[in-house]
Amino acid sequence: MAVPWIASLVLLLAWGAWGQVEQCPGYEAINVLEADSYLIADLVLIGNCSSHSDDIENLRLLVEYQTDTDYQAFQIQEHVLPRPKSQNATSSTSGLQFSFTQSPFSFTVTRASTGDILFDTADTPLIFETQYVRLRTRLPSNPNIYGLGEHSDDFRLPTTKYTRTLWNAESPMIPARSNLYGAHPVYFDHRGKSGTHGVFLLSSNGMDIKLDATDQGQQYLEYNAIGGVLDFYFLAGPDPADVSKQYAEVVGLPALVPYWALGFHQCKYGYKKIDDVAQVVANYSAAGIPLETMWGDIDYMDAKRDFTTNPVNYTLDKVQQLVRNLHNNGQHYVQILDPGIHRAGDYSTYLRGAQKEVFLKADDGSFYRGIQWPGEVVWPDWFHPNTQEWWTDEIKRFYDANSGVNVDGLWVDMNEASNMCETTSCFTSASAQTWTTRNGIGITKRYADPIPFQGVPNRDLFNPKYRIQNHRPTGDISANTLYTNITNADGTHQYDTHNLYGTMMATATRNALLSRNPNLRPFVLTRSTFAGAGRVAAHWFGDNASRWDYYRITIRQLLSFASMHAMPFVGSDVCGFNERAQENMCARWALLGAFQPFYRNHADTSAPPQEFYLWPSVTQAAKKAIDTRYKLLDYMYTFLWKASTDGTPIASPLWFFYPSDSNTFGIQTQWMLGDALLISPVVEDDSQSVNFYLPDDIWYDFWTFKQISGGGQMHRLDGVKWDEIPVHIRGGTILAMRTESGNTTSQVRSKNFRVIVAPGRDGTARGELYLDDGVSLDVGGNRSEIVFSWDGQAFTANGTFGYETDVKVERVVILGGEGGEVKTEEGPWGLRGGFGFRL
Ligand SMILES: *[C@@H]1O[C@H](CO)[C@@H](O)[C@H](O)[C@H]1NC(C)=O
Ligand SMILES: *[C@@H]1O[C@H](CO)[C@@H](O)[C@H](O)[C@H]1NC(C)=O
Ligand SMILES: *[C@@H]1O[C@H](CO)[C@@H](O)[C@H](O)[C@H]1NC(C)=O
Ligand SMILES: *[C@@H]1O[C@H](CO)[C@@H](O)[C@H](O)[C@H]1NC(C)=O
Ligand SMILES: *[C@@H]1O[C@H](CO)[C@@H](O)[C@H](O)[C@H]1NC(C)=O
Ligand SMILES: *[C@@H]1O[C@H](CO)[C@@H](O)[C@H](O)[C@H]1NC(C)=O
Ligand SMILES: *[C@@H]1O[C@H](CO)[C@@H](O)[C@H](O)[C@H]1NC(C)=O
Ligand SMILES: *[C@@H]1O[C@H](CO)[C@@H](O)[C@H](O)[C@H]1NC(C)=O
Ligand SMILES: CC(=O)N[C@H]1CO[C@H](CO)[C@@H](O)[C@@H]1O
Numbered sequence: 001m002a003v004p005w006i007a008s009l010v011l012l013l014a015w016g017a018w019g020q021v022e023q024c025p026g027y028e029a030i031n032v033l034e035a036d037s038y039l040i041a042d043l044v045l046i047g048n049c050s051s052h053s054d055d056i057e058n059l060r061l062l063v064e065y066q067t068d069t070d071y072q073a074f075q076i077q078e079h080v081l082p083r084p085k086s087q088n089a090t091s092s093t094s095g096l097q098f099s100f101t102q103s104p105f106s107f108t109v110t111r112a113s114t115g116d117i118l119f120d121t122a123d124t125p126l127i128f129e130t131q132y133v134r135l136r137t138r139l140p141s142n143p144n145i146y147g148l149g150e151h152s153d154d155f156r157l158p159t160t161k162y163t164r165t166l167w168n169a170e171s172p173m174i175p176a177r178s179n180l181y182g183a184h185p186v187y188f189d190h191r192g193k194s195g196t197h198g199v200f201l202l203s204s205n206g207m208d209i210k211l212d213a214t215d216q217g218q219q220y221l222e223y224n225a226i227g228g229v230l231d232f233y234f235l236a237g238p239d240p241a242d243v244s245k246q247y248a249e250v251v252g253l254p255a256l257v258p259y260w261a262l263g264f265h266q267c268k269y270g271y272k273k274i275d276d277v278a279q280v281v282a283n284y285s286a287a288g289i290p291l292e293t294m295w296g297d298i299d300y301m302d303a304k305r306d307f308t309t310n311p312v313n314y315t316l317d318k319v320q321q322l323v324r325n326l327h328n329n330g331q332h333y334v335q336i337l338d339p340g341i342h343r344a345g346d347y348s349t350y351l352r353g354a355q356k357e358v359f360l361k362a363d364d365g366s367f368y369r370g371i372q373w374p375g376e377v378v379w380p381d382w383f384h385p386n387t388q389e390w391w392t393d394e395i396k397r398f399y400d401a402n403s404g405v406n407v408d409g410l411w412v413d414m415n416e417a418s419n420m421c422e423t424t425s426c427f428t429s430a431s432a433q434t435w436t437t438r439n440g441i442g443i444t445k446r447y448a449d450p451i452p453f454q455g456v457p458n459r460d461l462f463n464p465k466y467r468i469q470n471h472r473p474t475g476d477i478s479a480n481t482l483y484t485n486i487t488n489a490d491g492t493h494q495y496d497t498h499n500l501y502g503t504m505m506a507t508a509t510r511n512a513l514l515s516r517n518p519n520l521r522p523f524v525l526t527r528s529t530f531a532g533a534g535r536v537a538a539h540w541f542g543d544n545a546s547r548w549d550y551y552r553i554t555i556r557q558l559l560s561f562a563s564m565h566a567m568p569f570v571g572s573d574v575c576g577f578n579e580r581a582q583e584n585m586c587a588r589w590a591l592l593g594a595f596q597p598f599y600r601n602h603a604d605t606s607a608p609p610q611e612f613y614l615w616p617s618v619t620q621a622a623k624k625a626i627d628t629r630y631k632l633l634d635y636m637y638t639f640l641w642k643a644s645t646d647g648t649p650i651a652s653p654l655w656f657f658y659p660s661d662s663n664t665f666g667i668q669t670q671w672m673l674g675d676a677l678l679i680s681p682v683v684e685d686d687s688q689s690v691n692f693y694l695p696d697d698i699w700y701d702f703w704t705f706k707q708i709s710g711g712g713q714m715h716r717l718d719g720v721k722w723d724e725i726p727v728h729i730r731g732g733t734i735l736a737m738r739t740e741s742g743n744t745t746s747q748v749r750s751k752n753f754r755v756i757v758a759p760g761r762d763g764t765a766r767g768e769l770y771l772d773d774g775v776s777l778d779v780g781g782n783r784s785e786i787v788f789s790w791d792g793q794a795f796t797a798n799g800t801f802g803y804e805t806d807v808k809v810e811r812v813v814i815l816g817g818e819g820g821e822v823k824t825e826e827g828p829w830g831l832r833g834g835f836g837f838r839l
Contacts (some may be wrong), residue, residue: 021134024049026104026125027059030591039063039098042107042127047827048484052465053131056456061105063098072457074228074496076385081532083202086249109234111195114551118189118197119234122538123220130456131226132466132733136198139211139219144190144665146653147198147564148209150182150529150542155556155653157187157669159219162211165398165469166476168491168499168528170418170480173578174553178471181416182529183499185209187221188243192661195238198247198564204499204530206468206477207830226464226477227455227496240563241649248647250621254534255510256644257339257569258521259774260332261409261538262633263292264626271299273313274532277493278322280611281331287613290626290743293332295411300335304373305342307349307398309405310729312582316405323406330744332408334523339379339505349394352687356386360486360494368486370419370428374709379417379482382504383497384489396594397510409523410509416501416528417698419481422473447650448550454491461485461495486522492556495736502528508535514777521777525598529567538598546576546607548685555681556668558596562651568643571598578603582612584722591725594625595671597636597650618669621723627751630741630748632677638736638770639674650674657730658695659725661712667693676733676758676767680726689718690726698731700758700815707816729815732760734767734788739810749774752807755788757814763792771803771831784831790814796836797829805831814839 027043034040043059086558096118100107105126109119120138127134139145145157148164152174161462166183166498174180185207186200193453201207205228212220223230235246248254265285267537271277277294284291298317302308309316323333341350341359354367359378362368365380379700398404461483462478472479477498484495496502506526513522526537533539541557544550554572561567576584592613593599603610612622629636639650649656652672654664669683670692678699680692694710700709708728710716710722719725729735735758759765765788784803789796795812808828815822829835 009456019126021049021051024051024125024127026106028103029061029100029103029105032102041100045087045127046104047126049127050812051057051127051132053129053459055444056128059128061100066662074492075231076156076202076497076500077492080500080507081202081251084639091352095238096234107673111197111236111238113238114194115193117189119199123214123218124222131459131464133227133230133333134223135230135502136220139189139221140191141217141219143219144192145187145221146190147184147560147567148185149184149560149779150557151178151182151560152176152180152553152557152667155559157211159211160213163469164209164211165205165207165471166209166499166639167468167470167477168416168481168502169470169472170414170416170529171471174542174544175471178573179469181502181527182533182539182565184531184560185335185530186531186564188240188564190240190655190659190665192662192665196243196659197237198235198243200233200235200247200531202233202249202531203228203251205496206470206498208468224468226466226468227459229678235552235703240659243651244563244566244652245647247564248534249641251532251566252535253645253647254566254568254643255536256641257373257520257538258408258556258743259633259637259749260292261523261569262599262629262636262640263332264290264293264594264622264629265293265334265600265602266291266610266611267295267297267597267600267602268605268609268761269297269299269603270607271297273799274315274318274322276299281322281326283611287744288621289612289619289622290630290741291331291461292745293334293408294326295602296333296335297345297605298336298338298373299605301374303342303375304338305344305347305349306337307394327406330746333403334409334411334525335407336411336413337509338373338413339417340374340377341380341417342374343367343369343376343378344374348586352393353378353380353390358384358387358390358392360488362483366481368474368649368671369426369484370696371421371819372414372419380505380508381489381494381512382501382508383465387489388508391508392515395509396516399516409514409525411525412502412505413507413527415505416527417482417501422480440698455496456485456491459495464495470703492769498725499530503528503530503533506533507535510536517813520775521776528755529565532566534565534567534569534818539567540570540598540600541572543577543604544573545578545584546581546603546610547579548585548683549635551585551592552669552683554592554596555671555683558651559653559668559671560586562597563649563653563656566643566647568640568650570598571596571600573602574599576607577602578607580608583615584799586610586612586615587722588682588725590618590622591723592623592681594629595673595677595681595725595727597640599629617722624723625725627741630745631737631739632735633745633748634771635676635735635740636754637774638768641770641772642768654678654693654695658697661695663693663712670731676730676735678728678730680728682720682725688718688720691715691716698759698761698816700729700731701730702727705756705813705815705822723835729756729758730760730767731758731816732762733758734765734790735748736767736769736788736809745774750796750807752810753831755809755812757788757812759788759790759792759814759816765790769806773803784832794836796834797826801833803831807831809835812837
């Protein structure tokens, strides 16, 4: 497939007394070479700037409508984030036009069809120093800018005095206006009728992205990075979902999760004994609330060490018994792993890693040490050639299906990486020497062979002069994480690769699970993410609190990740992680979470228990929520599959469907789940009323099938009970639902379907259903991709039917008859081939 929408601008280092930013004169473009599919020029510094670090005097400008590159400045390793392959698009087919001014150098990117200028750097000269890179683009007035996760701020980003810092950090209580666990340097710029585009800066370097206006009122977005290259991808859209798809093609399509991952999950830090866990499972069953997956937080470990079980409270045989019981009931089990490896002579995981030298090293060649749950720890260097082998081996040993803990998936936490060492020196070099000598692990050389891309030499990798606004105490980039001056095994530095750490751990974990079970789709949940992390893992929104504010925030987090960061399988800690969950809030959250892709109740050890069965009203809400979710599992699964094939978002804001309706641009308390369902939860504290917006279209109440004219206005519902959540079906869609729910997702898979047709204004409707075995990594031809359509009189089911199933469509229900009644055509029809009928 051609990718005419990618225009990658790579500003790269060819080779190369602090001043004031205001005096920086910028660069001049010379030696311009232009061809059909690319443009190359040299950029030479016009006059000294040196605002925060040394100027790089000569840059290389490469505009590719495609090509490969090889330059020396730090660039993300190809194996960490594979770039899209050359597509030979030309400037004339790209839909975007690049043009530039020679001196001082600036450039614009224009949408060819409309002449709309999407990116324009003319207002301020480019600054390109060894440790400070600044580039500013104009924005339209009152711009609609979204993305730039991970954050807990408004979905439509504030446009004045707003800074998004991208520097992965452990972030309890997900503080506002702060860098959180993940870095996704992509924004969507929505311009109503004239289209949507995206801009992705492929850089893992720490940066502040500022949204503001000049004194004259000119809006702008400004990158302030502490290194790297300016490798831009302009995503032309023009439909909002096109931008989502184009972005997913650049960073990689998200992995499809196994079907069971869509079930309801329960977790808590603070299940002190395995018996507590067994009780929770039994109590869910007794309450009649379907529990699909039980999770093990660090409680299961011995002294909080990975790959161990607590010899008293979580003996291996009892954990194995629990897992067997879960599996016998069609349920699942997932455990947590942390990257901090306890540095102790009696800990074999550490000793095997040390033998293979897989840990990051300090400048004296000893293993770099910090503090994490087990105490003194070392951290894997995911760039070391032995690390994957060691990690896979540890996972295969401990999670051996017969002799170990037979988990169904893994959860990687604290992987920003979080370091509890508060000061710059928790350890002295001397104690390192003593310890390593005593245990016979010598100090070994660092891997510092020069390789391409390792970064410009002679930088201050510990205290760069430009300080990004890291929210951690002290604000230093090394605060509560790994020292940024550490050299990775491939010669690069944490300074440049910090934001990749969590995703690399998730990747290594996925690879290990694949090695353990080559034919099964792995399930990995990660806290820390970088652009493209959806290729390997799911994500939850981190350590929020049990408060209504956080319940509301989950909606914007969902919208950002699912529609703009190519990470469809996301969700919050349902009922909140920190603090005491209140009954009404937990009931509402049980419903809200059921309509988000990843659905897990999780709480901190310091928080009181909050399992759904603990309150009658929450039990009732959860049963109804799960019952409905499970009937919709295949609808959700179909959208997860679509996301994995072309990046179509599973959840999106209303403006993705009504891009010209400016009333929708700021909505962040409602979301579209797939293309058919609009979820409009009660969002006010303790309220039973909800005000929600319905665009000018035909809608149907999901619960009553009553037709509603949206009218492009606010609607109000009062008396929304604690087990109710407003949901509407968008006219023009067809939805396949199971006729019944089940206690587990595998029970659901044997139920028949009922197909709901919701005609749009023109009387027609369309929908899809994807079926496969739900677990195989490669299902080959054993899958069905069914398209349902309704033309006003005739219904057809067509497509491919490679998945063998005895499940049938029992009936087709057509909404919106005159007077609002519903027509039902009784089947059954098998799902082994196409079928249809005419009314
Ligand atoms: C920048 O300053 C250095 C000495 O500080 C001088 O050698 C160099 O020519 C100057 N470069 C420009 C482009 O003015
Ligand atoms: C792009 O062009 C090169 C050189 O003409 C050719 O070898 C390559 O196959 C083309 N790639 C695609 C994807 O068309
Ligand atoms: C499970 O339910 C029993 C009986 O209601 C109760 O005593 C126990 O505390 C519950 N255990 C957990 C872990 O929720
Ligand atoms: C489902 O769970 C309920 C309540 O726990 C139980 O009564 C019922 O027998 C279960 N159904 C199946 C098919 O397992
Ligand atoms: C087992 O759990 C109890 C609390 O239930 C705790 O006091 C004890 O330290 C734990 N034992 C071990 C070996 O972790
Ligand atoms: C990093 O910088 C700190 C502070 O200057 C220093 O103590 C440490 O040895 C350096 N580490 C490496 C790996 O260079
Ligand atoms: C599809 O299913 C058939 C029959 O079960 C099996 O023989 C075949 O290996 C499957 N193909 C793939 C690619 O899994
Ligand atoms: C399915 O599609 C094929 C080809 O487009 C068409 O010939 C056939 O009539 C369709 N079947 C139904 C049931 O719509
Ligand atoms: C997103 C948000 O509101 N975060 C707040 C959570 O609570 C902490 C502590 O009360 C605040 O610092 C955050 O700003």
